[in-house]
Amino acid sequence: MFDIQVNGYGGVDFNADGLSVAEFERACERLEADGVGAILATVITTSLDAMSGRIRRIAEAVEQSAVVGRVIRGIHVEGPFISGAAGYVGAHPTRHVLPATPDAARRLVDAGAGLVKLLTLAPEHDAGHATTRSLVDSGVVVAAGHCNPALDELDAAIDAGLSMFTHLGNGCPREQDRHDNIINRVLSRSRALWVCFIADGVHVPLFALRNYLSVVGVDRAIVVSDAIAAAGQGPGVYSLSGMDVVVDEDLATWSADRKNLMGSACPLPLGVANLVERLGVSEDDATRMTHHNPWRALGGT
Template sequence: MTTSLMSDHQSGYVDLQVNGYYGIDFNSDELTAEAIHKACQRLEADGVAGILATIITDEVERMATRLARFATLRAADSLVQRIVWGFHIEGPFILNEPGYVGTHPRSAVCPANVTDMQRLLEAAEGLTRIVTLAPERDAGMAVTRMLADQNICVAAGHCNPTLNEIDAAIDAGLSMFTHLGNGCPLELSRHDNIIQRILSRAERLWISFIADGVHIPWPALGNYLKIAGRDRAIVVTDAISAAGLGPGEYELGDQKVIVDEQGATWSADRSHLAGSSATMPQVEERLRRELALSEDEISQLLVYNPQCAINRQEAT
């Protein structure tokens, strides 16, 4: 990897969306202490200072069991405590329409409700840092308010709210959008679509992007970053167990994921992307090569802004 970020920022990369790494699936029901330790060793070797382990949509009790298991294993390992700063709970309160639901199992998607959210928070043992949900599925923005009141970052994602619903969610405490340009259909209305609506509110939201060159073409990502602004944009990998490895077949929860020769991570039927195989060193190199970003710009996207978004340090 290049050493620019590590030399200027001893803290290293911060990745707010990691589903797994180096052959380890964080959504596995058989996750072991050895597996998490191995993943964190590799993350640290790749210059990563901190991640949010991402648990995706499933039946609420299965999600809760996975969160509790991970939290217990983390508590017994100092390396894992250092690398895994907390959890990003992505779902199950998202839009279940094709395209918007992405790789999340539609059968487990449900409307947001305080009871299920509290169950997940308790299982996570105080480690929840981000919850991604669909504002239009949060009646009265009750869950958004509940989370914001606990200083948990509320992110919209896998959703298609109206502009009025977005504004109401922001007023209730919404502060982020998860991987803009993804978690939506391949074909959208030219002008009135979720991407345009969120970009129109960029001054009020953190906006994350998957910068692997697969999820968003580089010219589009360059445009999105300009509109979102250097001070509000965040880059994530959305890494799955394939990260750090090569083409092949991998797992994401109960799903099989195929990684092709270009590093794209496809569902088994190749109908949609399912996470990413990218690593942060690869992302840094591509942002520099494809978008000609400066060291300061890359550092803000990969180090500083992610910390600010989850209140690890004060924004300026």
């Protein structure tokens, strides 16, 4: 499996400062043992300095360790160029949210020394979609997420090179317009986008995920874990980028105030089991959504 959204795993938070190579190795060995052979390590919104430092540390660990280099095939930057509006911002710290600019994005990409493969931003906060164009021209895949672009803004971003949507059904308010909302807008453009979903049954109820997959189709859908350090660990209190995450008995990952979900404690293989055992997805189609499609979306085969 190739999981393109992993914030941490097996007790290791990729968004912590000063991680040792041994800690990266422990997470990667656990991922491999659980059946995930490749990931994009995900860095989420904080200050540009801190994000750059964390990206740089991941790149250094990839260079220094065979197992880390084997498992971490790139970096997914989620933020800080997202919507700061309530609901859309999710658990990302609002004080660090920024409008997208090519220079700021380039700073993050350069910190990864070629490893930044995917960046999630809000199209409505990318003036003239200049950042999207700049990133795509440099070989970085651009996804929309934690955003609320109008349909014409989404179309313009697609024209500029936007090719993916991050964890549809999440990063948006619990209550929104019943028809003209970000979920329906993306579904209406799913032939032009790779659409990612979290299949833990918590972020999106499985009956709704079935509906979404029926519209998007397995040829354009990607299933991710959005795993945090709690993945594979069970209930308890964990950390994501210095923020407490409370994992309950259902493996729901709540912020301390219980207002937002914060990543997932469900390893990708458990999400695949949900697809196959509870939604009746064939094993071939599950493999397509967790292996073939992620590689194709990032320009592989």
